[in-house]
Amino acid sequence: MLLPAPNSSHNAICSTCNVSELCLPVDLCSKELLKLDQLNPIKRCFSRGDYLYRSGDKFRSLFAIHSGSFKTQVLHEDGREQVTGFQMVGEIIGLDAISTDTHACDAVAMESSVVCELPFNRLEALSREIPALQRQLHRIMSREIVRDQGIMLLLGSMRAEERLAVFLLNLSQRYAARGLSPIKFQLRMSRQEIGSYLGLKLETVSRAFSHFQNSGLINVKVRTIEIIDMKKLVDCVNSSR
Amino acid sequence: MLLPAPNSSHNAICSTCNVSELCLPVDLCSKELLKLDQLNPIKRCFSRGDYLYRSGDKFRSLFAIHSGSFKTQVLHEDGREQVTGFQMVGEIIGLDAISTDTHACDAVAMESSVVCELPFNRLEALSREIPALQRQLHRIMSREIVRDQGIMLLLGSMRAEERLAVFLLNLSQRYAARGLSPIKFQLRMSRQEIGSYLGLKLETVSRAFSHFQNSGLINVKVRTIEIIDMKKLVDCVNSSR
DNA sequence: AACCAGGGTTGATATATATCAAAAACCATG
DNA sequence: CATGGTTTTTGATATATATCAACCCTGGTT
Helix, strand or coil: CCCCCCCCCCCCCCHHHCCHHHHCCCCCCHHHHHHHHHHCCEEEEECCCCEEECCCCECCEEEEEEECEEEEEEECCCCCEEEEEEEECCCEECHHHCCCCECCCEEEECCCEEEEEEEHHHHHHHHHHCHHHHHHHHHHHHHHHHHHHHHHHHHHHCCHHHHHHHHHHHHHHHHHHCCCCCCEEECCCCHHHHHHHHCCCHHHHHHHHHHHHHCCCEEEECCEEEECCHHHHHHHHHCCC | CCCCCCCCCCCCCCHHHCCHHHHCCCCCCHHHHHHHHHHCCEEEEECCCCEEECCCCECCEEEEEEECEEEEEEECCCCCEEEEEEEECCCEECHHHCCCCECCCEEEECCCEEEEEEEHHHHHHHHHHCHHHHHHHHHHHHHHHHHHHHHHHHHHHCCHHHHHHHHHHHHHHHHHHCCCCCCEEECCCCHHHHHHHHCCCHHHHHHHHHHHHHCCCEEEECCEEEECCHHHHHHHHHCCC
């Protein structure tokens, strides 16, 4: 319950696009693996700032992030924006579009990135033939729902510093799950984007970072984060109030 | 983008439990309808306050709400709770549990209610045989993800009165979709529950109701809501700031 | 190496919402 | 229909975060 997205490893579906270490679906026999090739996913490259899709675009495919990272955001007509997530290697993006056959948010590359495009009708057809794939797809969608519930808890009932602590701990876990350092990493997003995600203004995010630094929880050097005292960071989420 | 859950009608899967008017899956031929009987859903009754499931329970089934209504909530260890949704007739509940085979939130009846229990393994098996059912299941999960994104936008970037306006407009739409009056209805939830859902304290919710009433947007008599000026209520969401 | 632009930090102040408290309305029950 | 307990409303005040503004980095470019 602590974190919005436990977001453990085995996420994706796309075993043929070199993310297999991270996201191979559970038990597929070799015959099934062969079938999976029918998916024939196409790789596509993006630079920082490029849109993978925009709200309103016709839905055709899900995307497995092969390298790099993206943010998803919803825009309100009056210009307000809300970042709804930061996605990294091995995560699947585009699930919101299944509902109406139209993308409901924007997905923007936060750095040079490569995605595998997974045509959804083929994915559906294959998952009728391969129960393990079907189950995996359901799990991925459900995991997104659980993640969202965690963010609701965060936005609805936590104060600024707790939110930031949850955010950092979540990143830490996800980096760890990818074999990267869970205690030192580079943020790919600006204070403004973090603020939008956490329902805070960028100044508040900046102040919270400074306060964590002054309290000896973390070391911040602009976008380089080093977690000094993981336990205190965790306590910060639980103990408040 | 206005509302977190457009949440239109055709929601469910359970054609055999008399909610067919509301939630019949799209185009099924009679042979497929026959197959659907294999689901053999069991009806279960609940009184106000009863738990349909609790966080941590083993996952077996999804539930289609046949009558009445439920709230779902996540609990943080330190006692904080966040209401993540209010579900009514024709809506499907339990999707969060697919991810880990364990329910990730509580579902509590808000009044006397009846649900159809839909064993998930049978649902999966059937949806491998009936593409339209598979598609419907995917749509339902995706719709939940879109709804959650709307709530993130609400919690992350709207002020108290906007949140309440969005909440009321959403209820109004959902009642309308069920053939009930979109302008006059009974709230099933307390100020405290509304507050938890909207990330506000109950006093703030109460004040916002009073302010809407004084401004002639709605008539409030405790839990009876009458929308007097729908347009102004909509404006209230868009025009602020 | 100097310069510029965008992002980040920090400070002073304003404001929306929370908190605390009391009264009022409502509901269930005997 | 009186009673007690809960829910709701309203008021006064406190507080967390937003807002406004200035300054400071930092990395890239000429």
